[in-house]
Amino acid sequence: DVKVTQSSRYLVKRTGEKVFLECVQDMDHENMFWYRQDPGLGLRLIYFSYDVKMKEKGDIPEGYSVSREKKERFSLILESASTNQTSMYLCASSFRIGRSGNTIYFGEGSWLTVV
């Protein structure tokens, strides 16, 4: 079974702290994604990566950065956490988009509260 593992399920951080959210997948997927999910807004794409060291901005990249040094690991970084970044963060991975039949696999989510 494909597994996408997010390192932290629940985090509470203070405003201004640097926050790292880690994600690891075990399927040799080219693509990895970070979404945030807020009530009434659905899933919004923050960043995605289609290969090691490659990254593309999604719909809401402001206040976030990412790192993909190894194919299986994709990290989301909040350089200086703010209260409006309190949210559920979802990591996902897939084979290259456009390949017929590619499925997106999600982690269990990380609930981040910034106080």
Next chain:
Amino acid sequence: SQQGEEDPQALSIQEGENATMNCSYKTSINNLQWYRQNSGRGLVHLILIRSNEREKHSGRLRVTLDTSKKSSSLLITASRAADTASYFCATVGYSTLTFGKGTMLLVSP
């Protein structure tokens, strides 16, 4: 944007009834996928339908796709309380994928 939009936003039914959710999108797609999310958890893939397919079944799930209308529907037959969840469609283009805001389904015993 080719964002999928689910309809209705919320649906409340009794066990044993069928549940139908719809998804509309704006541009050409490679395939369309439906996902389920239990409260507070990650999304789980349910079913994928390719752009050249019109209907697909998986257990109690039936998905249709009408590319001329740019719409898809997900039917859950004989629903159970355990089907209570949010359901999302994801439209997959050549190099993009986009999720809708979801339909929240409540199945009462």
